[in-house]
Amino acid sequence: MTRLAACLPELRGRLQPEAPLKDFTWFRAGGPAEVLYSPADEADLAYFLKQTPAEIPVTVIGLGSNLLVRDGGIEGVVIRLGRGFGEIKIEEDHRLRVGAAVPDVKVARAAADAGISGLSFYRGIPGCVGGALRMNGGAHGRETKEVLVEARAIDRKGDIHVLPVAELNYAYRYCGAPEDFIFTEALFQGEPGDPAAILAEMDGIAAYREEVQPIKSRTGGSTFKNPPGRKAWQLIDAAGCRGLTVGDAKVSEMHCNFLINEGNATGTDLETLGETVRARVKETSGVELEWEIKRLGVPG
Ligand SMILES: Cc1cc2nc3c(=O)[nH]c(=O)nc-3n(C[C@H](O)[C@H](O)[C@H](O)COP(=O)(O)OP(=O)(O)OC[C@H]3O[C@@H](n4cnc5c(N)ncnc54)[C@H](O)[C@@H]3O)c2cc1C
Numbered sequence: 480m481t482r483l484a485a486c487l488p489e490l491r492g493r494l495q496p497e498a499p500l501k502d503f504t505w506f507r508a509g510g511p512a513e514v515l516y517s518p519a520d521e522a523d524l525a526y527f528l529k530q531t532p533a534e535i536p537v538t539v540i541g542l543g544s545n546l547l548v549r550d551g552g553i554e555g556v557v558i559r560l561g562r563g564f565g566e567i568k569i570e571e572d573h574r575l576r577v578g579a580a581v582p583d584v585k586v587a588r589a590a591a592d593a594g595i596s597g598l599s600f601y602r603g604i605p606g607c608v609g610g611a612l613r614m615n616g617g618a619h620g621r622e623t624k625e626v627l628v629e630a631r632a633i634d635r636k637g638d639i640h641v642l643p644v645a646e647l648n649y650a651y652r653y654c655g656a657p658e659d660f661i662f663t664e665a666l667f668q669g670e671p672g673d674p675a676a677i678l679a680e681m682d683g684i685a686a687y688r689e690e691v692q693p694i695k696s697r698t699g700g701s702t703f704k705n706p707p708g709r710k711a712w713q714l715i716d717a718a719g720c721r722g723l724t725v726g727d728a729k730v731s732e733m734h735c736n737f738l739i740n741e742g743n744a745t746g747t748d749l750e751t752l753g754e755t756v757r758a759r760v761k762e763t764s765g766v767e768l769e770w771e772i773k774r775l776g777v778p779g
Pocket of ligand 1: 505531538539540542543544547560579588596603604605607608610611612613614615616617618660661662663678692693694699700701722773
């Protein structure tokens with residue numbers, strides 16, 4: 480931390496040593512960040528990346544709704560974007576320019592208020608725009624790549640890139656942008672719509688979610704990607720894993736592709752449970768499930 484701060488005399492953002500990440504993940508589990516950096520804005524972030532020695536690992540997180548942080552925490556610097564990346568601008572031709580720290584639900588709401596349809600699916604995704612860009616977040620038959628015009632990102636050297644959607648090589652829950660790219664902004668394209676109808680659609684999405692997903696639990700959402708032509712939850716159910724536990728980590732009874740922290744589950748409990756599910760599914764169906772949740776850091 481001291482060595483790092485010495486390289487960054489003009490930094491305006493905040494550096495925090497040994498920062499607990501539990502509070503920043505939906506699972507409420509896992510170890511600390513060696514250093515947590517909250518950039519003041521994009522210029523501050525670019526300065527940080529230019530000045531920070533290349534051997535120091537850098538990891539970006541969003542709202543932690545798709546993250547399993549291991550108990551030994553994350554080495555190097557964890558970047559969490561905040562207010563300096565929180566703007567929403569309505570532009571011509573039913574477009575929205577949105578900072579990467581804006582929660583997806585606010586994108587849906589701002590679009591509805593402006594009479595822009597096509598972005599209501601973000602009502603159901605509890606991450607922020609940076610996470611949606613990296614994960615190609617999607618729901619209710621739509622995904623990020625269908626509504627994105629371009630994204631702005633900074634690489635590990637501090638250079639800024641503007642990437643049209645075609646250059647991001649999106650696929651199901653996958654983004655082809657280099658791993659070191661940190662998204663700072665997205666430009667979304669919608670269509671003209673009636674605000675009242677869009678808000679009604681969003682209410683429908685919220686009600687549906689409450690009925691079929693344990694959204695009030697400490698969870699990381701869908702744990703595994705759906706294999707081509709199959710549903711991960713059906714394979715998990717068929718393998719007898721519904722309700723399975725390791726410590727305080729449990730396979731949700733309501734939606735068995737969701738893992739839940741029922742109290743004091745550790746990162747190890749959650750990961751061991753996930754790996755047990757993978758092994759049982761492989762045994763019963765021959766299918767190798769692929770983690771959708773991003774697992775970061777070192778074991779405790
Ligand atoms: C109850 C619940 C329901 C969910 N439902 C859905 C759903 O319907 N559809 C769906 O797609 N997902 C769903 N998810 C998963 C999750 O919300 C999405 O993957 C979301 O896009 C993650 O965003 P985040 O901000 O939380 O990212 P995080 O979980 O913090 O990070 C996820 C990944 O994105 C990267 N990342 C974050 N910010 C940036 C950035 N600025 N630049 C570059 N990389 C970045 C991280 O490094 C990490 O690899 C659900 C999760 C929960 C808990």
